[in-house]
Amino acid sequence: DIQMTQSPSSLSASVGDRVTITCRASQSISSYLNWYQQKPGKAPKLLIYAASSLQSGVPSRFSGSGSGTDFTLTISSLQPEDFATYYCQQSYRTGYTFGQGTKLEIK
C-alpha cells in the first residue's frame, strides 16, 4: 500500500492564524490527493479533492496544493469552527490510504 505521512500530528494555533499541514506519499500519486476535516463524534467532511479543487460549499480560506509526493493544506485565517482533525487520503491506487491525521487545537 501507498503510505501517507502527515505533519505535524498536532498543532496549536490562534484564531486568525495562517496554518499549513503537509502530507507526503511514499510514491507518486499524481494529484489524487483529498483532504477531509473531522470534528469529534462526527463523520469526516470533504474539503479539497484532486489536490487543489475546493469542494462546493467549503470556505475559500481553505486551499490545497502539490502533486507527485508532496502536498499541503492551508487555512489562510483560522476561524473558531476550524479546530478539528484533518486527514489526507490518496485515491490513486487501491488501499486508498489515509494519513494519520493532524489535530488542530486552540492555543
Added chain:
Amino acid sequence: EVQLVESGGGLVQPGGSLRLSCAASGFTFSDHYMDWVRQAPGKGLEWVGRTRNKANSYTTEYAASVKGRFTISRDDSKNSLYLQMNSLKTEDTAVYYCARDGGSGWYEVDYWGQGTLVTVSS
C-alpha cells in the same frame, strides 16, 4: 439532499459475523461507486473497500486487512449498500461509515453517513 444511513452495528463475539446496511437517498445511487470506511475508537480513518457501479461491472476492492473476510454488495433497486463481515476479530472494532464517491474521476468521498459502531468482544 444526499443522505446515507447505516444500520446493523452492535456487539459480536470474535469469530462471529455481522451485516451492515446503508440506505441511500437524494441522488441516483446506481451511478456512484460506494465505499466503506472505518475508524477504531480514538484512531484514524481506514478505507475498508469499494464497489463500483453497474457500468463498471460492480467490481469490488478491499483493504488487505479485511480481504477474504468482508464482502461488499449493493442493491441498486433498493438504493442500498451492504457490508458482510465474517470471522470478525477484536481489531475490527470501529465505527463503520458508508461513503459515496463523488464521481469526478478523482475518487474522492463527498458524502458520508453518520456511522454505525461495531464492537467485537467476548
